[in-house]
Amino acid sequence: MDAYLCVSIDCECDKGEGWRVKKPLSFAGITAGIAGRLQPLFARFGAKPTYLLSPEVLRDPASVECLNALTGSAELGTHLHGEFVAPDAFEPDETTAFQCNYPPQVERQKLEGLTGLFQTAFGKPPRSFRAGRFGIGAHSLPFLAELGYDVDSSVSPHKDWTKQGAPAASFRDAPTQPYWPVFAAPEQAATEPGPLLEVPVTILPSRLSRLPLIGARIEPRWLRPTRGTAEGLMNVARDELACAREADRPVVLNCMFHNVEIIPGLSPYAKNEAEADAILQRLAALLAFARGEGIAVVGLSDIADIFAQAGPFAPLRG
Numbered sequence: 504m505d506a507y508l509c510v511s512i513d514c515e516c517d518k519g520e521g522w523r524v525k526k527p528l529s530f531a532g533i534t535a536g537i538a539g540r541l542q543p544l545f546a547r548f549g550a551k552p553t554y555l556l557s558p559e560v561l562r563d564p565a566s567v568e569c570l571n572a573l574t575g576s577a578e579l580g581t582h583l584h585g586e587f588v589a590p591d592a593f594e595p596d597e598t599t600a601f602q603c604n605y606p607p608q609v610e611r612q613k614l615e616g617l618t619g620l621f622q623t624a625f626g627k628p629p630r631s632f633r634a635g636r637f638g639i640g641a642h643s644l645p646f647l648a649e650l651g652y653d654v655d656s657s658v659s660p661h662k663d664w665t666k667q668g669a670p671a672a673s674f675r676d677a678p679t680q681p682y683w684p685v686f687a688a689p690e691q692a693a694t695e696p697g698p699l700l701e702v703p704v705t706i707l708p709s710r711l712s713r714l715p716l717i718g719a720r721i722e723p724r725w726l727r728p729t730r731g732t733a734e735g736l737m738n739v740a741r742d743e744l745a746c747a748r749e750a751d752r753p754v755v756l757n758c759m760f761h762n763v764e765i766i767p768g769l770s771p772y773a774k775n776e777a778e779a780d781a782i783l784q785r786l787a788a789l790l791a792f793a794r795g796e797g798i799a800v801v802g803l804s805d806i807a808d809i810f811a812q813a814g815p816f817a818p819l820r821g
C-alpha cells in the first residue's frame with residue numbers, strides 16, 4: 504500500500520508570547536524561518552512541504568520575493584486569518600477570528616481577497632487551504648470549491664473548538680484519512696467523490712481518552728513537532744499507518760505546525776535557540792522516519808491528484 508506524508512505549515516507574520524502579533528509587522532519567520540531553516544531541511548530529505556500563506560504574508564513584498572526564490576520542491580497554498588483581509592481588514596493584536604463566525608458573504612469576500620492576493624503574488628491560483636484556528640463552518644467548503652481549490656486541510660479530528668468560540672468547528676468524529684466531505688458538514692465524508700478533497704491534520708485520540716470523566720479532557724495526539732519527543736511523534740505516525748493500512752487505499756499522514764515556531768521569540772513555543780532547534784530536530788526525525796519507511800513527502804494538492812486517480816474509497820475512521 505502506498506503511504507504519503509504531507510508537512511503543511513501555517514505561515515504568518517512574526518508573533519510572540521501569547522501569540523501576540525509583533526508591531527510593526529515583521530516577517531523573519533518567512534525570510535529566516537522558511538528560506539533559512541525549513542526549506543534547506545526539506546531539501547536535504549528530498550521532501551516537498553506545503554506552505555500555507557496568510558494574507559499579511561502575501562501582501563509583504565519581501566516575503567513574496569523570498570517565497571518565489573525558494574529552491575527545491577515546495578507547494579504554496581493559502582491560510583486565512585480574516586483580520587488581515589477586507590472587508591474590515593485591520594492589524595490585530597492577536598489573530599482570534601474564526602471564519603465560520605463571519606456572515607457568509609463576508610467569509611466569501613475574505614476568501615476571495617486572500618485567493619486574489621495569492622494569484623497576484625505568484626501568477627497562478629492556489630490549490631490548497633487551511634483556515635486560521637481550523638475555523639471552517641458550513642459555508643467554507645463550497646466557497647473554496649467555487650474559488651478553484653482542490654484541497655482543504657482545516658479539519659482537526661478529535662478536536663472541538665466550541666470552547667474557543669467556534670461551535671461550527673467541531674471535528675470530534677471526523678475521519679483521520681483524506682475524504683470527500685459533505686460541504687455543509689465538513690467533518691462528514693460524502694459517499695461520492697467531489698471537487699474538493701479534505702486532508703485532515705493527523706490527530707489521534709489520547710491513549711487515555713477512554714477513561715471515564717477525565718478521558719474527554721485529555722489532549723489528543725497531534726502529528727506535530729512543536730512539543731514532546733521525536734519518538735512520540737513517530738509513534739503517532741506508526742499508529743496511524745497501522746490503523747489506516749488495513750484498508751486498500753493510499754495512506755496519508757499530515758503533520759502541521761507554524762513557520763514562526765522554529766525561530767526563537769516568534770511564537771509561544773520557542774523562547775530560545777535550543778527550543779527552536781528541538782522543534783527542527785523532531786521534524787528532521789519525522790522526515791528520516793518517512794525516508795526509512797519509503798513514505799514520499801508530497802504537497803497537499805498532490806494528494807488530491809493521487810485520490811482523483813485512485814478513488815473512490817469508503818471513508819475511514821482513524
Ligand SMILES: [Zn+2]
Nearest residue numbers: 513515635636
Ligand atoms: Zn494560523
